Amino acid sequence: MEISTITQAMQLHAQLIKTGHGKNTLSLSKLFNFTALSYSGNLSYARAIFDSIPCPNSYFWNTMIRAYSKSTEPEHALQLFLTMQHKDHKPDKFTYPFILKSCGCLRKTHEGKQFHALIYKSGLEFDRFIQNSLIHMYCDCGESNAAARVFEKMLEKDVVSWTSIIDGYVDDNRSTEALQLFGKMEKEGIEPNDATVVSVLRACADVGALDTGRKIHQIVEEKNFGKVNVSTALIDMYSKCGCIDSARKVFEKIEQKDVFAWTTMISGLASHGKSKEAIDLFETMVEMHVKPDVRTITAVLSACKNAGWVREGYSYLNKMEKRFGLRPTIQHYGCMVDLLARAGYLKEAEQLIKRMPIEADSVVWRNLIWACKVHGDKDRSDRLMNQHQHLQMDFKIKDSGTCVLFGNIYASTGEWSEKAKVRQLMNKKGLTKPKGSSKIETKGTIHEFVAGATSHPDAKKIYEKLDEITEDLILAGYQPKVSEVMLDIEDEEKALQLHHHSERIAVAFALISTNKDARIQIVKNLRSCEDCHNVMKLISKVYEREIVIRDRIRFHHFKNGNCSCGDYW
């Protein structure tokens, strides 16, 4: 008898009890399997069945543990493992993958390592499934190095091993290495499947690896990976690599578009400054009866923010709860505060922070304070900075972003002693300034630059080119600003090197290493500043090159000295 509903399962259970289920383990295991694992099952009912078995065999133990590992309370899986040991029942090669999954979900690195030791002692360390689970567990716990050690030791790495380690590297901000691993995987002749390409596309999106991304698109076509999530990953990759039109083409071809596909497309359009298209697409989505989720609304609000549409922003924020039944999160309120503040409604922005049912985080405060500075409302920004500084002291928030903001504000108004205090505070709290970097892809390889770095093999040529660029820019009317970094550095020569921001170094590298008509595409890990924009505008004009910059917030397309995304602010 096939079981497909929980009622059927209960009927079968009743029958088994009546006729005495002692001998009929096959029916009972079928029943148990359904109750514990199927989507329409019932975990506590499964546990009741489990508890009614006097001496459960391995299958029952493992299935019960597996059920917990998939549930919202994976810690019960670990508890059950202890019970199992207590009752002298030995774990086997099926037990460990579920246990390791639970450790991963719960970020229990320490326990995970202990299980690793147990696995080693029981001689199961060369089981492929267990090794793959170990890789995944270590990645979930943020220990990608430990995962890599397991991976290296594997004698037969299969496609799941490769996918797991690649995906883990992407999650751990090691996308460049993830792409190198994919290259190795191809060399070893392992065929990627749909899960693999999704992970590799995430890596491409992360670092702006368009060439590799296109290559993956070809593989997807050849192998006919038709799942929506693959298309969604392609849309995201193309969007994040600056090719919004290619993203759109992939989107149009999807037959059954789900929330993820819609949301990814909408946020791609929003980040490219195409607010109108983003909003239109959202309306179409609603017409097609696809229910938006909280992230969809975030994308819509950020489209409003980029366009400065205050009324529309408010209306979507209201609709979100009333029409779609979604509770706004800090991201939504933060976006709305930012929208108001950028449009110059500073008082309203501050009031919204006080009114909203969630406590503002430091990102929200930071955006508002910065907006006050941009709009020249010094009283408000001083007051907010004082308030926020107290918050920071009182709650011991470790937030280097806020310190950087304060430092920048003091520097821009020439309050050097205040700025020095911020620096002292950062030292005391052990905070370091996030280091800006710029990535660029040439011939399928990712190059990453930070200000002042000299480790690139072409460093000498790049800095020569930079000097040349600086001269050309000055001829075209650029006035070098006394950079903030320069003031902190004693050594003058070092200061001059640092003065070249990372994106300028990347552009110089692109100018000497790419074709004249290829567009230059840069991924920054921080938000780009006004000075960066002015310089990019000029370079694109003087050298007649198209330059695309992606920063934390959005894209900026520079062509012949014009920026198609409006001003940076």
Added chain:
DNA sequence: CAACGATCAA
């Protein structure tokens, strides 16, 4: 006697 691992967006 049954069974196990990797998947998307601010």
